[in-house]
Amino acid sequence: MAELDHWHPVLLSHELRRKPRSVRLAGREIVVFRTSSGGLGAFTDRCPHRSMRLSEGWVEGDRLVCAYHGWRWAADGRGDIPATPAARPCARRxxxxxxxxxxxxxxxxxxxxQATFPRFDAEGYVPAGVLRHRAAVPFELALDNFIEVExxxxxxxxxxxxxxQMPQVEAQVTLSDDAVQVVNTGPKxxxxxxxxxxxxxxHDAKFVVEWTARFSPxxxxxxxSFINPRTREVVTYPLxxxxxxxPxxxxxxxxxxxxxxxxxxWSEFGLGSLIWPPLRxxxxxxxxxxxxxxxxLADKRGILKGNVLGRFDKALVASRDRIDRIYRGQAAEATPEAGDGHEATRAARRLPLAAS
Structure with missing residues (x-):
């Protein structure tokens, strides 16, 4: 399952304390634990011995202890057995x-x-928190919603x-081998x-929404940002x-x-702490x-065949191909073309959903 080869956020930092936590990613249950020294470990949430959920256990030193027979597992998958000290079990890679x-x-x-950890900070910006939400749809359909402004x-x-104002909104799409970039510009x-x-x-500024989608993960x-229509000056939004x-x-x-x-x-006057919480x-x-x-949504299977695609859907179609090729390591299949409201003419395919 190639999806698991990419870095994914699975817990907020404050949620992982002394107790191991079970998370679900791409259909796989994974236990995450913090060692006594502050290190981290993660395994499939199943003891290799007799399939007890490791999230039911506890941490001793740098090892996760299974609640069934006390087998102990280090973050690298090497184990020891209290009842058989000479044994050296090892979890599957x-x-x-x-x-x-x-x-x-x-x-x-x-x-x-070999996935590279994603970089998404920028000069002049400081971390201001993490939000997590659960969507009752496959992640492909969630992405669809987030990469169009219609x-x-x-x-x-x-x-x-x-x-x-939507008829005046311009959508400039730039495609590269591993990314999809869209710049939407229109009256705010x-x-x-x-x-x-x-x-x-x-008051009469142009509002610019620029986003770049990447696929590992x-x-x-x-x-x-906002653009002054007279001076073309760019006013950066503080977010x-x-x-x-x-998945x-x-x-x-x-x-x-x-x-x-x-x-x-605002930071110069010490007001940053007052401005940011309302924005968050x-x-x-x-x-x-x-x-x-x-x-x-009436249909959560993600079937494109028969759908009518408009001018804001070009990025959606391009992103599907990159999900297949980069995220899943599959050869991209034919997808409908995005147009100006006409039914897709090329062969449509069913969205590949996360494994259950």
Whole structure:
């Protein structure tokens, strides 16, 4: 299962204390534990001896102890047996995972896999928290929702554009071998004048939503800005986000959103701590609205055949191909073309869902 060869966030840092925790990723149950010295370990949540859930056990020193017979496992998969001291059991390599702690989360990948840890911080931004949400759809359909702005007038109060402005929104798509980049530019939706003054946003500014999707693992990085139509000056929005899409089961996924703040001149006056919390609360609400919308889909299998695709769906189709090729290591199959509202003419395929 190639999905497990990529780094995925599976727990918030504060959730992993002395007790081992079980998580689910791409249909696999994985136990994650923290050693007494602060190190991390992760295995398939099943003791190689007699299949007890290792998450039912506890940690002694640098080893995870099985609650059934007391067999003890180090993070590298080597074990010892209290009842047979001379024995040297070893877990299967496929059941051992690498684990690291970064950006306020615990990340895992299959041990020995050569995936590079994703980089998504940026100069001038500082980490400002992590949000996690559960989506009642496969992760492919969650990604579909996050990489187009056509739904934003009907779902969001802060993100995206107003309905009457959508015809004016331009979507510039740039494709590379391992990424899909989209820059959406259009009139900003109405926001309170006090907010415009706080962040020096012209009342008639253009709102720019730029995102780049990558596929090892599947995630998208978002930057927002405003453009003064007279001076062409760019006003950076004090929010950057990196959204990771984890497959959980055939009809469920987890969304981890890493938030970064750039408060600019507000930090100079010591007001950064006052400005950022409301933005974080607003982002959490916006994401909850997405989750509620996704739960209402009539068909969660992800079948594209017969769907009518529009001008904002080009990135969606391109991303599917890269999920197959990069994330799953499969040869890409034919997908419908995105057009201007006409039915797809090429052969459609069923979305490959996460293994159960």
């Amino acid at each position: 496929d059941d051992v995972f690498d684990a690291v702690e970064r950006y306020g989360a615990i990340w895992v990948k299959r041990a020995g896999a 739904h934003t007038p009907f779902v969001h109060f802060m993100l995206g554009y107003s309905l009457d 939706r109405p926001i309170p004048r006090i907010v415009e003054k706080m962040f020096r946003i012209p 599947v995630h998208a990085i978002y930057d927002h 950057r986000s990196a959204v990771f899409f984890n 959980v089961g055939p009809e469920s996924s987890e969304i981890y959103t890493f938030l970064f703040a750039s408060l600019g001149r 609360v607003a982002m959490d609400l916006e994401l909850r609205l997405d989750m509620r919308l996704l739960s209402r």
